[in-house]
Amino acid sequence: MQMREWLDHNDARPGEDDDRATGYPFGFMDEGAKREVRRSILKAVAIPGYQVPYGSREMPIARGWGTGGIQITLSLVLPEDVLKVIDQGCDGSVNAVNIKKFVQAVADVEITTDTRSATVIQTRHRIPEEPMTAEQILVLQVPYPEALREVEPSEAETRRMHAEADYSRMWLFLYEDIVKYGEISISYRFPVTVNGRYIMDPSPIPRWDVPKLHMADTLFLFGAGREKRIYAIPPHTRVEPLEFEDHLFRVEDFSGKVCARCGASDTFMDEIIDNEAGERLYYCSDSGYCDKRYGQCNNH
Amino acid sequence: MHRDTIINDHAFFRVLLRAMSRPGSVCRLPHQQDASGTHGGLTVMLRCLMDHEVTHYVADDEPGDLSREILRLTGSSRAAMDTADFLVFPTGTSRDALAKARRGTLEYPDKGATVVFLVERLGETGGKAQLHGPGIDGTARPLISGLAEAELRLLRDANAEFPLGLDALFLDAEGRIMCIPRSTRIGVN
Numbered sequence: 151m152q153m154r155e156w157l158d159h160n161d162a163r164p165g166e167d168d169d170r171a172t173g174y175p176f177g178f179m180d181e182g183a184k185r186e187v188r189r190s191i192l193k194a195v196a197i198p199g200y201q202v203p204y205g206s207r208e209m210p211i212a213r214g215w216g217t218g219g220i221q222i223t224l225s226l227v228l229p230e231d232v233l234k235v236i237d238q239g240c241d242g243s244v245n246a247v248n249i250k251k252f253v254q255a256v257a258d259v260e261i262t263t264d265t266r267s268a269t270v271i272q273t274r275h276r277i278p279e280e281p282m283t284a285e286q287i288l289v290l291q292v293p294y295p296e297a298l299r300e301v302e303p304s305e306a307e308t309r310r311m312h313a314e315a316d317y318s319r320m321w322l323f324l325y326e327d328i329v330k331y332g333e334i335s336i337s338y339r340f341p342v343t344v345n346g347r348y349i350m351d352p353s354p355i356p357r358w359d360v361p362k363l364h365m366a367d368t369l370f371l372f373g374a375g376r377e378k379r380i381y382a383i384p385p386h387t388r389v390e391p392l393e394f395e396d397h398l399f400r401v402e403d404f405s406g407k408v409c410a411r412c413g414a415s416d417t418f419m420d421e422i423i424d425n426e427a428g429e430r431l432y433y434c435s436d437s438g439y440c441d442k443r444y445g446q447c448n449n450h
Numbered sequence: 451m452h453r454d455t456i457i458n459d460h461a462f463f464r465v466l467l468r469a470m471s472r473p474g475s476v477c478r479l480p481h482q483q484d485a486s487g488t489h490g491g492l493t494v495m496l497r498c499l500m501d502h503e504v505t506h507y508v509a510d511d512e513p514g515d516l517s518r519e520i521l522r523l524t525g526s527s528r529a530a531m532d533t534a535d536f537l538v539f540p541t542g543t544s545r546d547a548l549a550k551a552r553r554g555t556l557e558y559p560d561k562g563a564t565v566v567f568l569v570e571r572l573g574e575t576g577g578k579a580q581l582h583g584p585g586i587d588g589t590a591r592p593l594i595s596g597l598a599e600a601e602l603r604l605l606r607d608a609n610a611e612f613p614l615g616l617d618a619l620f621l622d623a624e625g626r627i628m629c630i631p632r633s634t635r636i637g638v639n
Contacts, residue, residue: 175451175453175456176453176456176457176460177456177460181451181456181459181501182501182503184459185498185499185500185501185503186501186503188463188466188467188498188499189499189504190560191467192466192467192470192499192564192617193560193562193617194560195467195470195471195585195631196470196617196631196632196633197559197560197612197613197631197632197633198584198633200559200560200613202560203558203560225460225463226460226463226464226467227460228457228460228461228464229457284472287467309557310557312557313555313556313557314556345583345584345633347612347613348613369467369471382471383584384471384472384584384585384633385471385472385584385585385587386584386585386586386587387584387585388584
């Protein structure tokens with residue numbers, strides 16, 4: 151059974167004996183908390199790439215497990231929304247299933263695994279393969295919001311560096327990386343410049359997903375619950391990965407690799423080692439997209 | 451709060467978020483059952499954002515009716531023009547107050563104020579000012595009827611040193627809103 155069918159069967163439409171939360175307000179959080187999150191979101195949208203500090207609340211999951219994303223989602227969700235939650239591309243991971251069940255229990259939303267039919271997508275570490283539209287919002291969970299933390303441990307100092315756009319140490323860090331390894335070796339959390347001003351951590355998405363942030367139709371909201379920061383990339387905004395003229399940014403190379411399940415050759419893939427056969431297999435990281443392609447292939 | 455009221459606040463915020471992330475586009479606020487008086491749409495809209503942790507200033511509000519209504523509905527208290535988090539200009543003019551409003555600091559630009567202008571009518575085309583920047587696909591020329599002529603120039607000057615600046619929100623008589631955040635470059639003579 152495909153993951154989508156399984157979720158549709160089990161979760162999409164809770165019956166009368168479902169475990170819908172009772173005794174909680176719509177959206178779980180108290181209204182004061184939501185208002186602060188909303189004010190922070192609006193300021194984040196108005197200052198693209200700037201990390202807005204906010205008073206992150208306790209959530210029914212541990213900090214570091216998506217509480218920043220959940221607080222953003224709960225502050226803006228509507229009962230008519232269709233919610234998709236993914237964890238490293240997978241709709242069926244424990245973290246993703248728990249979050250979508252929680253939001254469904256407190257906000258009565260319909261849930262889906264189909265990127266195109268979702269209105270709000272909360273994600274950990276991936277951006278869906280299918281292009282998103284202007285009617286959708288992507289909420290990204292962020293473990294470490296500060297792109298400069300690799301080069302400066304002090305929060306006061308990184309704040310000053312952002313204030314003065316003093317990013318020389320970041321550039322030096324990248325230069326030293328090239329000297330050591332021949333190219334910039336950052337595989338995920340690749341730093342980007344937003345709207346030509348702030349250097350921003352795009353959350354631990356792979357390089358593959360970074361170009362999707364540039365001049366997109368969709369609004370991207372980033373929530374770091376443990377680190378108490380919210381930031382955003384509005385639609386149609388320049389998002390440029392840091393690169394040098396002679397060492398340009400590049401995405402992961404999957405040339406010659408094909409998804410063993412759906413046959414896709416144009417997606418970000420996970421490498422799986424088959425111990426018994428002793429071979430390497432590749433599968434789409436985006437399980438919703440893979441399910442859709444797999445279903446189409448089997449129907450023909 | 452009643453469940454319907456909470457959901458209503460969510461719906462208002464979604465419209466606000468859409469307007470703020472797409473400067474120059476005109477969005478319609480949800481229909482209001484409990485909007486009362488001439489400023490009904492305004493105060494209900496502010497309820498999804500404001501509480502006792504933020505302050506407001508209302509211009510041209512001599513008896514203080516609107517300020518009291520905001521306090522009653524949101525818990526936000528009144529403050530001076532140069533310190534308030536939210537500034538409301540019910541007559542479409544700030545009388546040069548934009549030049550004095552809080553623009554934030556380089557370390558904390560989010561401390562810049564949010565300004566709300568009540569205007570007569572908003573339209574997506576036909577305006578004199580040309581907007582471009584994040585959230586705008588190319589350029590936008592929104593029409594803002596009922597906004598004093600100097601205001602966009604004042605807003606442009608207040609937002610000249612990004613990331614310092616003000617985030618403006620325009621609300622018309624028919625419940626439509628449009629935003630010009632500080633990231634938007636305003637081309638106006």
